[in-house]
Amino acid sequence: MKMLKLLTLLCTKNTNRQAGFTLIGLLVTLAISALIAAGAGMTAVQTLKVTHASKEHTASARQAQNFGSLISQDLLMAETASTSDDPAAPEIEFITLQWKDVETGYVCEVSYIWLDSGDSTKKVVRHETIYDEEGIPTSNASTLIADHVFSASLSQQDEAFTLSVETKAGQQTETKQYDIIRRAES
Numbered sequence: 487m488k489m490l491k492l493l494t495l496l497c498t499k500n501t502n503r504q505a506g507f508t509l510i511g512l513l514v515t516l517a518i519s520a521l522i523a524a525g526a527g528m529t530a531v532q533t534l535k536v537t538h539a540s541k542e543h544t545a546s547a548r549q550a551q552n553f554g555s556l557i558s559q560d561l562l563m564a565e566t567a568s569t570s571d572d573p574a575a576p577e578i579e580f581i582t583l584q585w586k587d588v589e590t591g592y593v594c595e596v597s598y599i600w601l602d603s604g605d606s607t608k609k610v611v612r613h614e615t616i617y618d619e620e621g622i623p624t625s626n627a628s629t630l631i632a633d634h635v636f637s638a639s640l641s642q643q644d645e646a647f648t649l650s651v652e653t654k655a656g657q658q659t660e661t662k663q664y665d666i667i668r669r670a671e672s
Contacts, residue, residue: 542656549632549653550662556612556631557581557640558666560596561647569640580610581640592624593617598631607634607654 561567564583581598594616601609610632616625636659638651649664 538656539658542658543660546634546653546655546658546660549634549655550651550660553610553632553635553638553651553653554649554662554664557598557649558664560612561649561666562668563594564596567642567647569642580638591619593621600635603634605634607636609633610635610638 560583563585565585566583568582569580580600583596584593586593594614597613599611599613601611603609609630611628612631613628614626615623618624632651632653634654636652636654638649640650641648645668647664647666649666650661651664652659652661654660
């Protein structure tokens with residue numbers, strides 16, 4: 487503001503006792519104002535870009551963590567595990583796990599299913615079915631656990647599993663690897 491007042495004083499012409507702005511003074515003031523506005527605009531655009539990239543990275547990381555966390559929990563409880571590592575085929579079970587609840591005697595079967603996302607990524611749904619002692623389904627539930635899974639693989643060596651998952655949100659990707667080791671039964 488002080489700079490503008492100084493420019494105004496420098497640019498006024500005192501001819502015939504009339505105060506006013508000269509054309510050159512006005513043009514200099516406009517040029518300086520335009521430079522300040524351009525700098526502020528560029529700063530705002532950069533801030534928005536960084537914020538958008540940060541949101542994409544956070545979304546991608548959360549998807550990978552959610553995916554790994556749920557599969558890890560289920561693998562630790564599972565008595566049997568089978569994998570079909572083909573995300574190219576839509577609506578195919580990626581992992582099927584089964585265990586028996588010791589308190590109720592009910593069998594829980596959990597399947598992780600690939601669904602088409604409409605882009606280069608896949609959705610992953612966790613489908614859980616609980617069977618009573620006679621093998622009759624008592625409940626079914628499906629939960630979307632990840633929207634943008636680019637790739638995932640599960641490998642087993644003895645009682646240890648390695649889960650690798652890559653998720654993508656916008657231009658940001660996140661790759662996580664989980665080593666899941668079952669506790670020895672006592």
